[in-house]
Amino acid sequence: MKPFESNNAAIHAEGLTKKFGSFTAADRITFSVGRGEIFGLLGPNGAGKSTTIRMLCGLLESTSGTARVGGFDINREPEKIRQNLGYMSQKFSLYKDLTVAENIEFFGGVYGLEGVRLRERMKAVIAMAGLGGKEGQLAGFLSGATQQSLALGCAILHEPQILFLDEPTSGVDPISRRHFWDLIHDMVSRGVTVLITTHFMDEAEFCSRIGLVSGGVLVALDTPAAIKSEAVDEDLFELASLSLRKARQAAETLPGVVSIAYFGDRLHIFCRRGYYDEPNLTRAVTSLAVEVQSIRRADVTLEDAFVRIVQQQSIAPSGAGKPVAS
Numbered sequence: 001m002k003p004f005e006s007n008n009a010a011i012h013a014e015g016l017t018k019k020f021g022s023f024t025a026a027d028r029i030t031f032s033v034g035r036g037e038i039f040g041l042l043g044p045n046g047a048g049k050s051t052t053i054r055m056l057c058g059l060l061e062s063t064s065g066t067a068r069v070g071g072f073d074i075n076r077e078p079e080k081i082r083q084n085l086g087y088m089s090q091k092f093s094l095y096k097d098l099t100v101a102e103n104i105e106f107f108g109g110v111y112g113l114e115g116v117r118l119r120e121r122m123k124a125v126i127a128m129a130g131l132g133g134k135e136g137q138l139a140g141f142l143s144g145a146t147q148q149s150l151a152l153g154c155a156i157l158h159e160p161q162i163l164f165l166d167e168p169t170s171g172v173d174p175i176s177r178r179h180f181w182d183l184i185h186d187m188v189s190r191g192v193t194v195l196i197t198t199h200f201m202d203e204a205e206f207c208s209r210i211g212l213v214s215g216g217v218l219v220a221l222d223t224p225a226a227i228k229s230e231a232v233d234e235d236l237f238e239l240a241s242l243s244l245r246k247a248r249q250a251a252e253t254l255p256g257v258v259s260i261a262y263f264g265d266r267l268h269i270f271c272r273r274g275y276y277d278e279p280n281l282t283r284a285v286t287s288l289a290v291e292v293q294s295i296r297r298a299d300v301t302l303e304d305a306f307v308r309i310v311q312q313q314s315i316a317p318s319g320a321g322k323p324v325a326s
Contacts, residue, residue, distance in 0.1 A: 008034070008035070009032040009033055009034055009035070009068075010033050010034065010035045010036075010037070010069070010070060010161070010162050010193040011031075011032065011033040011039070011056065011067065011068070011069050011070075011162065011193065011195060012031075012032045012033075012067060012068050013029050013030055013031055013032075013052075013056065013065070013066075013067035014030055014065055014066055014067065015028045015029070015030055015064065015065030015066075016028070016029040016030070016052065016055060016056075016062055016065040016066070016067050017029070017062060017063050017064045017065045018048075018051050018052075018055055018060060018062055018063050019063045024216050025048050025051040025216050026048040026051045026052045026055065026216050027048070027215075027216040027217045028065065028217070028218075029048075029052055029065070029211075029213075029217075029218050030065075030218065031211050031218065031221055033193060033195055034193070034208075035161075035191070035193050036188060036191050036192070036193055037188075037193055037194070037208045037209065038184065038185075038188055038194045038196065038206065038207045038208045039193075039194070039195050039196070039207060039208065039209055039210070039211070040195075040196050040197070040198060040203065040204050040206075040207035040209070040210040040211070041053070041195070041196070041197045041198075041210070041211050041213055042197075042198055042199065042201065042203075042204050042210050042211070042212050042213065042302075042306070043199065043212060043213035043214055043306075044199055044214075045199055047199075047213040047214055047215065047216065048213050048215070048216035048217075049166075049167070049197035049198075049199075049213055050090065050166055050167070050197060051216075052197075052213070053164050053166050053195065053197055054166075055067065055074060056069055056074060056081075056164065056195070057069075057074075057078075057081065057082065057085065057087050057164055058074050058077075058078025058079070058081040058082050059078075059082075061074075061075050061078075062074065062075060069081045069085065069162060070084050070085065070161065070162050072084070084160060084161070084162065085160045085161075085162040085163065085164060086155035086156045086158070086160040086162070086163040086164065087155060087163075087164045087166075088151050088152055088155040088163075088164070088165045088166065088168050089151075089166050090166045090167035090168065090170055090197075093151060094107075094139050094147070094150060094151055094154060095139060096138065096139050096140030097138060097139075097140060098138070098139060099135065099136050099137060099138055099139065100126075100131055100134050100135050100136070100137055100139060100142070100150055101122070101126075101135040101136065103139055103150060103154060104122050104125055104126070104150075104153065104154060104157065105118065105122065107154040107157055108121060108122065108157050108158075111157055111158035112158070113157060113158060121157050121158075121159075122157075125153035125154070125156070125157055126153070128153060128156075128183065128186075129149035129150060129152060129153040129183070130146075130149060130179075131146070131149065131150060131153070134146070144171050144172055144176075145172050145173065145176030145179075145180075148168055148169065148172055148176075148180060149180070149183070151168075152165075152168065152180070152183060156187065156192075160192070161191065161192055161193060162192070162193045162194075162195075163187065163192055163193070163194045163195070164194075164195050164196075165184075165194065165195070165196040165197070166196075166197050167197050167198055167199065168180065168196065168198075169198065169200065169203065170199075177200075177203070181203070181206050184196070184206070185206070201301065201302040201303040201306065202302075204224050204302050205224050205302070207224065208223070209221070209222060209223050209224075210222070210223075210224055210227065210302075212227070212305075212306055212309060214306075214309075214310045214313065217313075219309050219310065219313050220305075220306075220309050224302060227302065227305050227309075228300045228301070228302060228304075228305045229300075231300075231304075231305035231306075231308050231309050232270065232300045232304055232305055232308050233273070234258050234259075234270040234271055234272060234273060234308075235270070235271045235272070235273055235274070235275070235276065235297070236268060236269070236270055236271075236297065236298045236299075236300055236304060237268070237269045237271065237276070237278070237281055237295055237296065237297055237298060238263065238266050238267070238268055238269075238294075238295070238296055238297075238298035239251070239266060239267040239268075239269055239285070239292065239294070239295050240265070240266050240292070240293040240294045240295075241267070241290060241291060241292050241293055242291060242293065243290070243291065244262065244265070244266075244267055246290055247267060247285065247290045247292065248260050248262075248267055250285060250288035250289075250290045251267070251269055251285055251288075251290075253288070254284050254285070254288075255275075256271050256272045256275030256276060257269060257270070257271055258270045258271060258272060259307070259308065259311055261304070261307045263301075263303070263304075268298060268304055268307075269281070270304075270308065278295055278296060278297060281295050282295045
């Protein structure tokens with residue numbers, strides 16, 4: 001996929017690195033985000049997503065490399081970046097002992113809003129976040145999903161054209177997560193650029209493009225569909241059994257089996273192309289004294305793609321596992 005030209009990008013990171021002593025939290029991260037795009041940084045907890053987004057916000061100075069956000073340099077112009085973007089952290093960052101209206105009014109003042117303009121924005125944010133009738137409630141007594149909606153509303157009070165969301169749906173139920181994404185898509189339809197970090201692989205399907213991060217390294221960068229199609233070069237089967245551990249141990253001994261991963265209450269078995277079909281794999285596993293409930297072909301998910309990418313990085317020869325370029 002052709003990368004965005006850095007001079008036309010809302011966000012452009014080049015070799016962005018952050019070290020804490022001998023520990024490298026983000027290692028040569030490079031990517032661009034086009035204007036009006038939803039870009040996702042995905043990976044498990046501790047992968048380096050939050051460190052990257054904090055550097056891009058101007059909250060952390062990079063050890064090496066640099067980035068420009070909205071045309072401003074993250075190390076030389078952090079204050080200008082913070083004035084021109086919206087940021088929502090992964091933990092509820094508002095004041096729990098203030099009411100909904102007081103929180104919105106306080107953050108409006110932080111952004112320099114006052115008078116008629118502040119009242120207009122407060123009204124718009126309350127409507128957008130579904131907070132009508134809750135203006136007088138203390139933020140600390142709101143549900144987790146409502147707290148997140150309030151935090152999002154405060155982050156966009158000043159109508160920024162770039163919005164950073166750091167794991168905003170952690171601890172939120174699936175229905176509320178979907179509503180949250182509806183709000184994001186509505187903002188993007190009005191030209192806002194969104195960079196979001198998450199460890200929920202299913203949320204990546206809502207992004208225009210994603211970067212997969214593992215161990216501080218950007219290991220894949222493309223659309224969700226392209227990553228799924230390119231990362232997995234094997235036939236994928238899903239196995240159900242009353243004894244998954246025994247089934248996995250047995251299947252690992254079979255020729256043609258490349259990798260096995262737990263997938264909920266199933267196993268996902270990656271096999272060399274054309275080596276097995278469903279009946280042959282079923283016979284091969286059951287011949288090892290394993291009771292199989294079912295084996296069927298499965299569609300590749302982003303979680304499958306991420307597992308295979310990380311596995312391939314870990315077995316790559318020295319120097320081959322370098323970060324992905326934009």
